[in-house]
Amino acid sequence: MRLAAVYYDGRNAKAHPVTLCLEGDKLLLQGKEIVRRDAISALEIQPPLGSTPRVVLFADGARCEVADNRGFAELFPGADSRVAVLENSWRWSGLALLLVLALAGAGYLWGLPYAAQRLAQRIPAELAASLDREVLADLDGKVFQTSRLSPDRRRGLEARVAELVLPDPAGRPGAIEFRFSAELGPNAFALPGGTVVVLDALVELAEDDQEIVAVLLHEMGHVAGRHALRQMLQASAVGLAMAWYIGDFSNMLAAAPALMLEARYSRDFERDADRFAAEALQANAIPPGRLADMLLKLETARQRGLDAKLGAGSDYLSSHPTSEERIQRLRSQ
Ligand SMILES: [Zn+2]
CATH class of the missing domain: 2.30.29.30 (Pleckstrin-homology domain (PH domain)/Phosphotyrosine-binding domain (PTB))
Structure with missing residues (x-):
């Protein structure tokens, strides 16, 4: 031819x-x-x-x-x-661009959480526990002060938690740490290594120990799912990428403890933790509705505008948009 x-x-x-x-x-x-x-x-x-x-x-x-x-x-x-x-073909080019964007989005939405989940399972317990000690050491004296609850009260609550029946033993906290915080108000946090921090105001806000246990079981749901660790790994992966891009790592490292307090769990994590709590509450003959009661109380505290000066970074308060849905679900159990 x-x-x-x-x-x-x-x-x-x-x-x-x-x-x-x-x-x-x-x-x-x-x-x-x-x-x-x-x-x-x-x-x-x-x-x-x-x-x-x-x-x-x-x-x-x-x-x-x-x-x-x-x-x-x-x-x-x-x-x-x-x-x-x-x-x-321009049309194909456009589609290819969309595909790349979709892949990047999917990588961020699913790939990163998946990688963080896998990694969280492999991080040795001692390493995670030492991370908790560092986070606490950093926050003590800054946002946390020594708990003003009596030693008896603290020991009593620790004993109460120790005897709880759990649906998953992985939810058993490494330690329970009581702190006072003028800034953070009624709250509790699960740290990456499985330590649960309980703030005095939460204990004071609760009508009885069942309500405290309900909230702690929710936190223990986060411990069981290693949510804080996963969240931290995800945030630090994004932070590392940003630091690499901006060329400044010092800010990222300095921000790590603050990041802990600002952790906003995804709806999925909250749902998992609520499910864990509801199962555990039933197993311990406490109505899951008690967690709903406590959520409402925290919600009311928030609406009073307390959180304006208490800081917005708390687990319960910042998950506000889903609170109603969570309360409904707990009440129906
Ligand atoms: Zn939570």
């Missing part, structure tokens, strides 16, 4: 009408007073660009253009790889 083409020798702008055909692994180009044979492997075939003529570049700077796109594709069947054909 012979294909009509226009040849430019690379030395001047004159266009020479020529024909192209294949001779084994060579391209034979013939025109008036022009004959050249070039190994196909030495040619650069430019990817198609819409319906503009196809361009073949020669090693010596010469070029030729083929207007017959279809004929060109027949002459060089290997040249139009699928990638080239896809590149050719």
Whole structure:
């Protein structure tokens, strides 16, 4: 097969009408007073660009253009790889861009949480526990002060928690730490290593120990799912990427303990922790509605505007939008 083409020798702008055909692994180009044979492997075939003529570049700077796109594709069947054909279409380019964005989004939404989950399972308990000690050491004296609850009261609550029947032993906290915080108000936190921090105001807000236990069981649900650790790993992966981009790691490291307090668990984590709490409450003959009672109380405390100065970073208070849904679900158990 012979294909009509226009040849430019690379030395001047004159266009020479020529024909192209294949001779084994060579391209034979013939025109008036022009004959050249070039190994196909030495040619650069430019990817198609819409319906503009196809361009073949020669090693010596010469070029030729083929207007017959279809004929060109027949002459060089290997040249139009699928990638080239896809590149050719703006529509495909747009789709490819969307796909890349979707993949990046999926990676962020699912890949990162999945990686964090897998990693959280592999972090040794001692390492996670030492992380808790560091977080506490950093927060003590800043946002946390020594608990003002009597030692008896604290020991009593610890004993109460120790004797609870749990649906999953992994929810058993490594330690329970009582603290006073003027800033954070009624609250409890699960730290990455499984320590549960209980603030005095939470104990004082509760009508009885059942309500305290209900909230602690919710936190123990976070411990069982290693939610704080997963959250921290995810945040630090994003933080690392940002630090790498900005080139500043010191800020990220300094922000780690504060990050703990600002942890806003996903709805899924909250739901899991509520489910754990509801199961455990039933197993310990406490109505799951007691957790709902306590959530309402925390909600009311929040609505009183206390949290404006108490800080917005707390587990219960910041999950506010889902509170009603959570209360409904707990009440229906
Ligand atoms: Zn929670």
